[in-house]
Amino acid sequence: MKILIFEKRHIVSKGLYSIIKEIENSIEIILIDSFIQFQKNIQDIAPDLLFINHNLLEKLSDSANKSKLQHTRIILITNNHSTSFNDFLIIEKILINERKIDIEEKIQNIITDNFDNENEQNNSGEITEREVDIVKLIAKGNTNQKIADQLFISPHTVTTHRKNITKKLGIKTVSGLTIYAILNNLIEI
Amino acid sequence: MADLILMNYQLLPVINRFGIQLGFGEKTIEQICNSKNIDINFFVEIVNAFHNEDYLPEKHFQNKSLNLIINYLEKSHDYFINVKLKNIEQMVDEFVKKCCPEEVQKIELIRNFFNEYKKELITHIDHENTVVYPYTMLLERAFISQKKEDVELLKKYKYSINKYASEHSDVEEKIFDLKNIIIKYIPETQETDLCNHILFDLFELEKDLINHQRIEEKVLIPKAIKMENSISV
Numbered sequence: 001m002k003i004l005i006f007e008k009r010h011i012v013s014k015g016l017y018s019i020i021k022e023i024e025n026s027i028e029i030i031l032i033d034s035f036i037q038f039q040k041n042i043q044d045i046a047p048d049l050l051f052i053n054h055n056l057l058e059k060l061s062d063s064a065n066k067s068k069l070q071h072t073r074i075i076l077i078t079n080n081h082s083t084s085f086n087d088f089l090i091i092e093k094i095l096i097n098e099r100k101i102d103i104e105e106k107i108q109n110i111i112t113d114n115f116d117n118e119n120e121q122n123n124s125g126e127i128t129e130r131e132v133d134i135v136k137l138i139a140k141g142n143t144n145q146k147i148a149d150q151l152f153i154s155p156h157t158v159t160t161h162r163k164n165i166t167k168k169l170g171i172k173t174v175s176g177l178t179i180y181a182i183l184n185n186l187i188e189i
Numbered sequence: 190m191a192d193l194i195l196m197n198y199q200l201l202p203v204i205n206r207f208g209i210q211l212g213f214g215e216k217t218i219e220q221i222c223n224s225k226n227i228d229i230n231f232f233v234e235i236v237n238a239f240h241n242e243d244y245l246p247e248k249h250f251q252n253k254s255l256n257l258i259i260n261y262l263e264k265s266h267d268y269f270i271n272v273k274l275k276n277i278e279q280m281v282d283e284f285v286k287k288c289c290p291e292e293v294q295k296i297e298l299i300r301n302f303f304n305e306y307k308k309e310l311i312t313h314i315d316h317e318n319t320v321v322y323p324y325t326m327l328l329e330r331a332f333i334s335q336k337k338e339d340v341e342l343l344k345k346y347k348y349s350i351n352k353y354a355s356e357h358s359d360v361e362e363k364i365f366d367l368k369n370i371i372i373k374y375i376p377e378t379q380e381t382d383l384c385n386h387i388l389f390d391l392f393e394l395e396k397d398l399i400n401h402q403r404i405e406e407k408v409l410i411p412k413a414i415k416m417e418n419s420i421s422v
Contacts, residue, residue, distance in 0.1 A: 169369065169373070170366075170368075170369035170373070171366045171369055171370065172362045172365060172366055173362050173363055173366050175302055175305060175363075175366075176302065176363065176366030176367070176370060179298050179299065179302055179374075180370065180374055182295065183295055183298070183370070183374045183376065184374060189298075
C-alpha cells in the first residue's frame with residue numbers, strides 16, 4: 001500500500017507519518033510539501049490514499065489537475081469539521097486538534113478497509129503466508145500482543161490480519177482456527 | 190395450516206412449539222388455534238417473524254403478555270436442547286464411528302468442537318431459564334398488580350433487564366465456524382450424506398437461534414425495560 005501526505009507544515013506531516021508507521025510499518029509513505037512537486041509527481045506516485053491539507057486541496061480544485069484525483073481516496077487534514085469538497089472522494093477527515101487515540105482509530109479503519117479492497121481485488125480466498133504464520137500462533141494459544149512481539153509488528157496490524165483471516169476462512173473463534181490449523185496440517189496435534 | 194407448511198416446511202418445528210402436530214387435514218389456522226386455545230394473533234406474528242426476517246415490528250407484540258412470549262421462548266429452548274442438539278450429537282458420533290482410521294483423530298476434533306459449542310449453548314439457555322425468564326415473569330406480575338410485596342420480591346433478585354441486554358451474547362459464533370469447517374475443511378469422506386444431514390441441521394438450528402434472539406432483543410427486552418421503568422425497580 002502506498003500513502004502520499006501532501007502537507008506544508010512539517011510537524012503535521014511528520015506526525016502523521018509516525019502514527020501511520022506505528023500502525024503498519026510496511027506501508028510506503030511519501031511526503032510532499034510543495035505544490036510544484038505535487039503537480040509533477042502525482043501521476044507517477046498514484047497513491048492508494050492521499051492525506052492532504054484542506055487549503056492545498058482547495059487550491060487543487062481550481063487547477064487542471066483536478067480530474068487526475070477523481071478516483072483517489074482522500075483523507076482531509078483540516079481544522080474545520082464542516083469543510084466539504086464535492087469534486088473529490090473524501091473518505092475521512094482528520095482534525096488538527098484531535099487526540100492521538102482518535103486519529104489512530106481513524107487511520108486504522110482506513111487502512112483495514114484498504115487492505116480489504118486489495119484482497120477483494122485479487123479475489124483469492126486463500127490466506128497469505130503472513131496470515132498462515134498468524135493462524136499458527138493463534139492456534140498455539142498466543143494473544144495478539146504476543147503475536148505482535150514475535151512477528152515484530154504492532155497489535156493493530158495483528159487485529160487487521162485477524163479480520164482478514166476471518167473473512168477468508170469464515171472462522172471467527174480461536175478454537176475454530178485451531179481446528180482449521182490442524183485439519184490443514186499447519187500444526188501437529 | 191397445510192398451505193403454510195407447504196409454503197415453508199421449516200415452520201414445522203415452530204408450529205410444534207404451539208402443540209400443533211401433523212395430520213391437520215383441511216383445518217384452517219384459525220380453527221386449529223381455537224381448538225388448541227392458542228392466541229391466533231400471537232401465532233401469526235411468530236410465524237411471520239420466522240418466515241420473513243425483516244418482519245418484526247415491535248408494536249405487533251405490544252399487547253401480548255410477556256408470559257405468552259416467554260412460554261414460546263422456553264419451548265424453543267426445549268427444542269434446541271432436547272431435539273436439535275441431540276440429533277446433531279448422534280450424527281456426529283456416528284460420523285466418528287464410521288470414518289476411516291486415518292481420519293478419526295481429525296473427526297474427533299470436530300466432535301470436540303461441537304461439544305464445546307453444545308456446552309456453551311446449554312449454559313446460555315440455562316441462565317435464561319433459571320434467571321432471566323423467572324425475573325421477567327415476576328416483573329410482569331409486579332407491573333400488573335402494582336403491589337408492594339411483588340416489587341420487593343423483584344428487588345431481591347438484584348437483577349435487571351439492562352444487565353441482561355448488556356450481557357446477552359452471541360451464541361452463533363461457534364455454529365458459524367462449525368458450518369464453515371465442515372463445508373470447507375473436512376477430510377475426504379465416504380459419509381457424504383451423513384455430513385449433509387449434519388449441515389442441514391446446523392443451518393436450521395442457526396436460523397432458529399437467530400430468530401429466537403431477535404424476539405428476545407426486539408420484543409422481550411424493550412417490553413421489560415418499559416415495565417421496569419414504570420415501577421422503578
